[in-house]
Amino acid sequence: MNIQVSGIFGLLILIADIWAIVNVLQSNADTLKKVIWIVVILVLPVLGLVLWFLFGPRG
Template identity: 80%
Template structure:
């Protein structure tokens, strides 16, 4: 894969992860659930983002 394409893909994933973390922090979930989701998103950037999108806290 070309280095420019990889860089853009990495940047998009980073932006999406930051957006997900902000949404987790603003949610009404308990503190422990917030911490678990943030750790999952940070340790598994793509998979954590997908899991959060489908299973994460709402509101």
């Protein structure tokens, strides 16, 4: 049971990270900021996602 819950949670984090990276790429931010946000999201999947949600580029 514990393995199934962890797997589902991991899959949800992966989907959310991909969604965040796509939104970063579609934003109007300059290239350096996009690269920095993508690296933060990839290196720190959960924390990076939360930070992007709170402070990331919009639009």
